[in-house]
Amino acid sequence: MLRIEALTKSFDGFMAVNNARLTVDQGEVVAVIGPNGAGKTTLFHLITGQLAPDSGSIRFQEKEIAAKAPHKICRMGIARSYQVVNLFSRLSVFENVQVAVLARRGKTFNLLRPSRTIAVDETNQILESVGLGGKADRVCGMLSHGEQKVLEIAIALGSRPEMLILDEPTAGMSPEETAQTLALMKRLVAEFELTILFCEHDMAMVFSIADRIMVMQQGQTLVEDTPEAVRSNLLVQEAYLGGGAAPC
Amino acid sequence: MIRALFSAKTLLVAALLLAALILAPQVLPRFYIYLMALVFVTGLLATSLNMVLGFGGMYQFHHAVFYGFGAYALTLLLTKAGMPPVFAYLLAPCCSAALGLLLGLITVRLTKLYFGMLQISLGSLVWALAYRWYSFTGGDDGIHGIPLPDVVYSSTGAYYFSLAVCSVSLLVMYLIVNSPFGRIFQGIRDNPERCRAVGVDVHRHQLAGQAIAAFFAGVAGTLFVTVEGSVFPELMFWTLSLELIIMCLLGGWFVFLGPMLGAAIIVVLRTFVGIYTEYWTLVLGVVLMLLIFFLPEGVLGFALRKAGPAQADPAKE
Amino acid sequence: MDFASNITAAALFQQVLVGLSRTTILFIVSSGLSLVLGVLRIPNVAHGSLYMIGAFLTYTIAAAVGPGAFGFWIALVLAPLGVALLSFAAERGLFCHLYEREHLMLLLFTFSMTLVFNDLVKLIWGSDYRSFTAPGFLQGSFDVFGLPFPRYNLFLLLIGPLVAFGLWFLTNRTKIGKIARAAAVDREMVGAVGINVSWIFAATFVIGCYLAGLGGALVAPTQNITQGMDHTIIIEAFLIVIIGGLGNIWGALLGALIFGLTDSLGILIWPQFAIVFPYVAVVIVLLFRPKGLLKSTW
């Protein structure tokens, strides 16, 4: 479904992503792990078009998407959440998701119909399914951090993607919230038939959900394999231990 | 459509207000009728600016260009092209919208201060054109004694005309702010990056918003000509644009009627304080500084917050 | 009419020299603006008013000290310091409470300050034109290839590099400059390592405003000192900062060069359209470099 080859991106001579490769198949849940600064977020930015790669190819459903505009990539079926909460700060929870739904339905140039009558059911459905149904009218800044991270995912779902990219979905969450998010992700895969690509520092979580794992180090693909294989891979242990950064 | 946006009570209040405004010329002295017409014009202009500023988050630093352009377009269509007034009144705002589109094509690639300063530069070129093209625009002397249709020639006629046009424009802008387009626009204001990520073509929306705001600024420009019977390049000068931003701030950015209130306050203040002292800008400056310190959400924004949390939500309604 | 008849090598050289002395003033004023923009993120519209106040102070101080070179030097030193003092009060009293506000709010706040400053200047100095003269040795002109070049412009040409060097030294060789540069990029981080950012900001603001006052003091002998002189300079300074790259003082230098030279050469080559040159320059630069010519700190 997604096929990345020889992808490279540098900033002022610093190789953030260096000759990376990755394959994600339909229906898979793939995790990207690696120490801080390994280039995970940059990789995601490259896939979703926030950044343009220096070289290499990103093919999604057999179409080249490298260096395309973010909104075009989104319309092809890739939606994402952000590591740092990245919401529409002055809008309500409902409206946050509605923006995404409206954008997907292409209703964005409808000038005169009141938007409170459009896409209400679908938006509410998404909020229900992520468990924010009761808080639809809150301004999103009033939510707890965990709820905001969930709202991140809800907005991404509003685009009804085929592939969901989650950048550290449980960062900063309490253990309970992490567990809930994990359950949510599993449910989403079943309910929406989603393909998920995510990165995460919580190894327990990664190993409990991922079908396959990609390990990144200094912008390069170190290993790309099943969880079992990764767990026993010496290179990975070295990367974490030798790199000095704890996998927290 | 209307039902979905307004409660019965709101409609009633609006109807009463409108009735009062329609009856006003029967009771009020002539000068106040003129002043209120001026408030409608300025308020409409400030509201059109706020469409992109408060609801779109664009640093629209030179909105007055579209206002002046509309005013000049109407004047030149009437005097030079000899067009029937009905068409001239319809075409002039479209000229503004076209200018908005043209300048927008160049500016929307930029963000924030860069966007604003490029707009000031381009707008100043348009201003220089009006200021220098003596044979066509009358240069810095402007054009005065514009032949207007009889219905709007008297100050009462001009009042009713601007009341009607202003009300309709406000209603349409309100609908736009609450439409899917308006919702997306607010999304862009809050987070353009995220908007792109959910599939919104941010530049195209900003361009459209620019054209719409320019259109209504043009409408305000035609009303100015109706009320004052003159045009001059100052209508396009950048200082006026800054004053407009101040009106939006004063009334409240995130409330639809905030700029209207801000415009009313400024117009009334400068008229009446100006009678007593030459130093009214000193007063205005101090008031604004205090406001930014203590009431950054503007007068109406503050009042609504105090009035109750249910209505405090700025983006709703 | 033949446009090219007067364009000789001597005339071109002359225009370049004159343009460079104009560049000096533009650079001094806009580098101050850029400094405040880059480090404090304040789009300070009142910068122009401070420039005007600098010129008025120069006039008053020189008049109080008496004519001659001594009064001129005293005024040149004291007037910018007076402006710096005023800005220090404004920073401690007002701005330091506003750093977290949006740029637009700060812009409006400084705009309100210009309204206040303008009326205060009118209250203090009245509305008559003021004029003040450079000391004898800076008056008059000397010939450069048969065309007159004012001595005072030469003086400006000498001051320009001096100020540029001073700024370079301040930002690159002093501790406060290094901290300020770091704060421009990431103020949380600087705060986190235990440096009192607030005072760094105050110092930067004062230095930036000092430059506005210095610009005003330097133009005082060549200009009509009057209300409204803030108007032209502030828009030019902002445009210069924008084309140079927000917050980059070398960008301000580059922008000032572009402004000063296109202006003076434009006057020679295409005088009837000189009025629109600065705007055209900005449009062209921003079309090709939407973030300005040099790296912005924003």
Added chain:
Amino acid sequence: MNRFSLISAFLAWVLALALCAAPAMAAKTIKVGIVDCYSGPPSTYTNDVRDAFKLEIDKVNAAGGVLGRKIEFVTRDSKFKVDLGLSAAKELVMREEVDILMGTINSALALAISDLARKERIPFLATFAKSAKITGEAGHRYVFSITENTALAGKAGAVGLAKMPFVKYWIAGDDYEYGHAIADGVWENLRTLRPDVELLGQSWWKVGEPDFTPYITAMLSANPDAVIVATGGRDCVPFLKAAKATGFNERVPFYMHTATELSTLKPLGLDAPEGVLGTSNYFFYYPNSKANRQFVKEFQDAYGRYPAVGAVYGLLAAKYITGAYQKAGKVHTEKFIDAMEGMTVDSPVGPVTMRAYDHQAMLPMFMGKTKKAEGYDFLIATDIVTLEPEEVAPSIEEIRKARMK
């Protein structure tokens, strides 16, 4: 409380303001409303108009007023903004209910108020705006000009320059209507008077130009015989400074309409360039007549400064207003206008007639050269030539043609 009740409360407040602030109806006065710019650089000219006007009105009132009524006047600051000035004028007409409008240094505003005066049928006395359109193509029954204008100044300049030996000219000026109108006026008239003159080129700078050196050096490199500088107001001062610094005035003679005026020369002190040709309606030291000496003394006693050219306009306005009402015999607008037409009043520059056809006050123009003089710490005009109004004003035939367009 919802937002609509808030808005209604606000509107109620406006209504209340309207009712409370109903115009103070002072019955037995003649009310003059002055709109002018009292902020920024132009106020150096406009303050003199107002102060001289007040001086004369006070005298008239002390003597019992006109037709048994006192004259009262109110001022509004336009801040050199047309929209502000226009709404202030409307406020004066509609709320203060003034009998006469007066003022403004801003031509665009003068034209706008003139249009208002026509609609409202209220006499408007333009006191400082220099656009020839005011009494030219845009003239009408209700507007009067008691100041020279660009057509007059242009012709005066041309008449003066035609007597000089110069052939090759360069034109430079403020890039706005006033500058171009003066330059065109001088040039058209000069070409008629001296067909052999030749134009080498032109430079135009923006109003408020900070540095004139590049313009001056550019002009010098073209080597003209003389330069016509069409700059007005505050730009005169820095231009003269740059002229002095570059030695421009020693290399090339130049003519600048308002160069010899007090407002321009006083701030420069003794550092102004000598030998600059200029024209003006008035000097406090010329004409050296009894009337002028007395006026200067009164003005100095009252305000502690020399009167500049604006003072004559203010004085004339006051004299015309009192004189015309006196002549009309009652306070009536149409009769006032009839009385104004062709009326002559005395002034420090001699008798001045209000030309009946175009409502233009026929002021003499004085052309002189700047020079240092004993007893003054600024330069004054010398070698003064008086250009009579009949000589420099556009003919009635020309005005008729302009109005036909």
